[in-house]
Amino acid sequence: IDAIMLNTQLKNAQLSGNYDIALTALPEFLPAEANNIKAHGDFTLTQLVDSKPVGKVSTTFSFDKAVAYGTTINTYTGKLVASMSEKLDASVVLKSEFKGAQYEEYKLTGINNTLSARANLGVGELFAHLNANTQINTLTSPNVDLNTINVTSTGLQSRALEASHHVFVNGVELVANHHVSKVAHPFEVIIPQQSVLSLNSLVSQFEPLAQLTQGEFNGRISGDVNLQKANFNLTIDDTSALYNDYLANQFRAQLSGQYDSGQLNVEPTTFNLNELRAGAVVNNINGKIKVVNNSAQAFDISGNVFDGVFELDKYTLLKSQQTANVTFKDIDASKLITLDDKSGITLTGRLKGWLPLHFSDSGVEVTNGNLLNQGEGKLIISNNTAFDSVMQQQQELQPVLSLLKNLDIQKLNSTVALKSDGWLNLGVNLQGFNEPQQQQVNFNYNHEENVFTLLRALRLSDEITQKVEQQYSQKGN
Structure with a gap:
């Protein structure tokens, strides 16, 4: 103890005074450690004789550092004001300010909290009405960092605690209700309908190249904290997103599931994605999701x-x-060929096939894929620089290659192999008939091209993607 000073005065049944206390540390028998503790305040009490004291106590206290139950608190300042009326209406207000707090790998900075309690201490069961407001500048953890956390709470304490919390975290709105008793701790979290744009600050921490551009979501979670069980449902509607130069438009899903002792399960549910632009445009995507x-x-x-x-x-x-x-x-061969609009090649007809996609740490590969024709087709080659160059350089091939310039396709069979670096190899067997030259054709060749480079070039020139990027960059989102 550095110092204890008390000034007090008793006059006409009124006790008043003020005090100052300075401690280097807390007594060892307390379940906490703290240093450089200071407290000062004043008090006014009346009606002490009949055991119904009326008055007010005000205390301001601070410490540099404290450790309790594994939590470290730095630079704390608090002010406590307690009062009692003649009708035994009691009121306590505590305002706290922390520079920071840390529990294991979780760290909080810039904490401000105001907690108030009101109750009547007369005869009967005690009901305490609680209100709290909390602001936290940052919360950092191994998985995610949060900024600008605001929580407004109300509660009623009697035999159990009933509380409700209105929470804003990084712009995301939540409402949480819970009931704490000796035997159970049921809770409910309501996520009101809101824009997915508020999730971008969280999404960017996991995928810096990802950006949500439109959509809404809402949901509800209910369960019991003590049992570590919860049921939930989440609705995602009309949501679009950019990932680097990929664009996904209008995703919709309704998810329902359970969490039980660390295990998450989601019932099979249908999702819809109107459009995916990844160089090639994919539409009307439907599927199912489960966990x-x-x-x-x-x-x-x-x-x-x-x-x-x-x-x-x-x-x-x-x-x-x-x-x-x-x-x-039923793939339209003409649309497949127009991926390279400068090829000078026209191909009509329909195609089918299969691609086994092998995923590994090194990327995606295709082995033993196959591409076949569905019915007859047509191949026309004109103004293809590479093709014309081969014909000029290898005169002996001109009679054969000229047959490909106008070919009715009877059969097309191609093996497909794709390496993880994007290099595609097509082993093509083409059988057909050249009508002008009245010549049957059986042609085999291998084609190699880096499809990742091709698709990226197409994505960069995708007009819709550029418009979306421009629109949201102008909005500053």
């Missing part, structure tokens, strides 16, 4: 691409080693 014991999987996915249909059997999120099988049919 089984923390493992999330999308399955039974289908959609339209190149005026045809594709299907993907299953893909497990966050699983590095897996194979997903894609099948497609």
Whole structure:
């Protein structure tokens, strides 16, 4: 104890005074440690004789550092004001300010809290009405960092505590209700309908290149803290997003599931994505999502691409080693060829095939893929620089190559192999008939191209993507 000073005066049944206390540390028997503790205040009390004191006590106290129950608090200042009326209406208000607090790997900075309690201490059961307001500048953790946290709370304490909290975290709004008793701790969290744009500050911490551009979400979670169980539902509506130069338009899903002792499960539910622009434009994507014991999987996915249909059997999120099988049919060959609009090649007809996608730590590969024709087609080659150059340089091939310039396709069979670096190899067998020269054709060749480079070039020139990027950069979101 550095100092204790007390001034007090008793006059006409009124006790008043003030005090100052300075401690180097708390007594060892207390379950906390603190240093450089200072407190000062004043008090006024009356009606002491009949055991119904009326008055007011005001205290301001501070310490440099404290440790209790594994939590470290730095630079704390608090002010406590307590009062009692003649009708035994009691009121306590505590205003606290922390420079920072830390529990294990969780760190808080810039904490301000005001807590007030009102109760009548007369005969009967005690009911205390509680109100609190908390502001936190930052919360950092191993998984996510949060900024500008505001919590407004109300509660009623009697035999149990009933409380409600209105929370804003990084612009996201939540309402939490809970009931604390000796036997249970049920809770409910309501996520009101709100814009997904408020989630961008969180999304950027996990995927810096990702940006939500429109949409809304809402949900509800209910359960029991003591039992570590909860049920939830979440609705995502009309949501669009950019990832680097990929664009996804109008995603919709309704998720329902359970959390039980560390295990998350989501019932199989349908999702819809109106459009995905990834160089090639994919439309009307439908599929299902489920989570089984923390493992999330999308399955039974289908959609339209190149005026045809594709299907993907299953893909497990966050699983590095897996194979997903894609099948497609009724692909418009003319749309596939126009990926390279300067090729000088025109191809008509319909295609089908399958692609086994092998995912690993090194990327995505395709082995033993296949591409086949559906019915007859047509191949026309004109003004293709590479083709014309070969014909000029290798005169002996001109009779054969000239047959490809106008070819009715009877059969097309191509093996497909894709390396993780984007290099695609097509082993093509083409059979057809050249009508002008009345010549049957059986042609084999290998084609190599880096499709990642091609698709990226197409994405960069995607007019819709550019418009979306310009629109939201102008809004500053």
